[in-house]
Amino acid sequence: MEQKSNTFTQIYDIVRQIPYGKVATYGQIAELAGNKRLSRVVGYALHVNPDPDGIPCYRVVNRFGAVSPAFAFGGENRQIGLLEAEGIKVTDGIVDLKQYQWSRRSF
DNA sequence: GGGGTGACGCGTC
């Protein structure tokens, strides 16, 4: 009765695994969720963000490492500020994926 | 019940 869809649940579970000072991409999450094409659903899942306290959607960026403009759940700067607060360097809203992209196996 | 859209990503023309 909690899980509406396995896909959504998996996405939340993955995003929830993102460690401090790291970021993940929609494609990465989508792939871990089952299919990379699920990237759209990933964005939607974070959009509903039923648990912003456990699901740091601000740690999720697109494959370019850029924060989404529609993210503004409190101001685009909000996300950038949070990322920088974790030690992540954000350049013009772009995060160095090669430096901060989270690796599930690296965990 | 059916159709359209969306916080993306990739393939093909």
Place this chain on the structure above:
DNA sequence: CGACGCGCCACCC
């Protein structure tokens, strides 16, 4: 090299 459409899933109308 540039532009366009497609695919997947879920939610809304």
